[in-house]
Amino acid sequence: MMAPTLKPHPKVAAGEGPLGIMLPGLGAVATTFIAGVMAIRRNLAKPIGSLTQLQTIRLGARSENRSPRIREFLPLADLEDLRFAAWDLHGENALQVARRSRVLESSMIDTLAPALERITPYKAVFSNEYVRMLKGDHVKQGTNKRELAEALRADIRDFKQREGLSRVVVLWTGSTEVFRKPSEVHRSVSAFEAAMDKSDPEISPAMLYAWAAIKEGCPYANGAPNLALETPALTQLAIDEGVPIAGKDFKTGQTLIKTVLAPMLKIRMLGLTGWFSTNILGNRDGEVLLDPDSFKTKEESKLDVLKTILQPDMYPDLYKDIHHMVRINYYPPRGDAKEGWDNIDLFGWMGYPMQLKVNFLARDSILAAPLVLDLVLLLDLARRSGLSGAQDWLSFYFKTPQSSQTGVPAEDDAFIQHRALKNMMRWIGGEKPLTHMDFDS
């Protein structure tokens, strides 16, 4: 059998000038990310949690001793060259939001205050039908949804012109919208655009941001579980416009643990009867998830991973009847400091039961911020490398990764995702993938 041939390495265009980042949703995650980059630039903090900034990448055989940092190996944008903008339905600037979100210490916020204060959001495209728990006074008006999306495109052009940018990446850090399934209006680009003209209720604000960004040639990522990029219309539009996209829903806390522990059970052929996950959290994200329809969007995103990793159809003796439950409880005293409990009922040799408990005292936005940074830098690199459509290699960052192949589910196992991510980086950088076989060890 012949070894599969690798596609020729891409020519990576140079990243001219600064890189713009636009965030629909200037909340806890967005401001923690922006403040973090500002603090790192001033040497007040380290980019903990960011692969692009801290992780090394082995190149060639182990004996070659080549393991540069990812940021030394790939031509990524420099943190000094990032510029920020956002949209929100509240007119508060990033300083006010950072103070209210109570994620970062006040002394750090005070140090960064003048720079944070300068970031004021553009008016949002917002609908209460999609996020019921919030009310906004900083919202665009238009005669139909096409006009609203065109106004978002104008904002992107305004930001580019204001900051002298040739490249912008857009990443959704807005609230979780209510649960929606794809319908006829999402079937094709023409159906989607006709539905925008008619202000069809199936077209959400999140979809309008994605449409506007892709039309402006901006790579787009979705940090929340809302339906948007994975619709056939928006995926096709991204391919037509030569734009890379990635989603959805940052993999930060409990799902990260799940996609690390479930592979452990599977590689040792240990069985599972149940997995009960519960959380308390008290930030605004938690408040939005009080609406059962927004919670359903989140729940669907969290539930799928066990099935795709454990493959009950292939291993019925081990995984056919798993009781998988996920609960999120809004509990204001905790703010952004989420606490999660996992109870895992597993079984071993001859079916003897065992239990595993995980208690994670996490910090939501602290876990999410480095993912925003990596995604922005890698999507910009993908665009300069000529990649378009759904980027499977970025699955590592998401709870519900989008596959580029219809009918083929994306990979959920964190270890496989990580290997795929690194191999794709090697390919972009002109190096051979690592198979971890004797040939390349």
Ligand SMILES: NC(=O)c1ccc[n+]([C@@H]2O[C@H](COP(=O)([O-])OP(=O)(O)OC[C@H]3O[C@@H](n4cnc5c(N)ncnc54)[C@H](O)[C@@H]3O)[C@@H](O)[C@H]2O)c1
């Ligand atoms: N932090 C994590 O660990 C994590 C993990 C996975 C996903 N997420 C998702 O990331 C998103 C952001 O989380 P957060 O903690 O920053 O929430 P947040 O409530 O602090 O911020 C969300 C912001 O989005 C704004 N918004 C809502 N709809 C908008 C619209 N149509 N246009 C513009 N702005 C809009 C809200 O006004 C709010 O300021 C949420 O959807 C959350 O579910 C977070």
